[in-house]
Amino acid sequence: MSDARSLTPLSQSDYDAIEAAVMETARGRWFMAEYAKRNRQADTLQLLGAIGRIERVVGLGVQETSRDASLIEAAALISDLRVDLERISGRAQERSSGLAAQIERAAGSILGATESIQEVAWNLREGGAETALCDRLDRHAAEASQAVGLVDSVVQRIDKIADTIAMLDSSLRAFGEIARD
Secondary structure, three states: OOOOOOOOOHHHHHHHOOOHHHHHHHHHHHHHHHHHHHHHHHHHHHHHHHHHHHEEEEEEHHHHHHHHHHHHHHHHHEEEEHHHHHHHHHOOOHHHHHHHHHHHHHHHHHHHHHHHHHHHHHHHHHHOHHOOOOOOOOHHHHHHHHHHHHHHHHHHHHHHHHHHHHHHHHHHHHHHHHHHO
């Protein structure tokens, strides 16, 4: 007999408690980093799939009418992709409102916190605190800094992809204007 109960969404405090519990151990931190890496890979694969579909549509070299329809379809796909990327990067409105900008702000906060942790570890070490504790604090702060570096590189890649798609969209629009004339 199957249990057909539906899952109830977690509250923010429940989520924070689970996250804190997972991040307490080295294995938990490894898991979260690996999960983030795989999630980024899934996003990249989805984007590459969309680009592949666009390439197939653009690459069809059949009759003139079929080619026009393909170009219109490709232009629509690229335009949709451009809108999605602008929403993520925040280019549709103010840059500061996009997901990429929010990630950058969070990364800056994390870097500030890691610097504070390293400073506390240094002060503790100077004050005669247990060396192993100070080393652990330094190591965890360094791990957080490395994770922020990975996140920052992903944001930069998203921006580059958004720029490329915007250029491709503009080129297709210009090509469409020339073809109509």
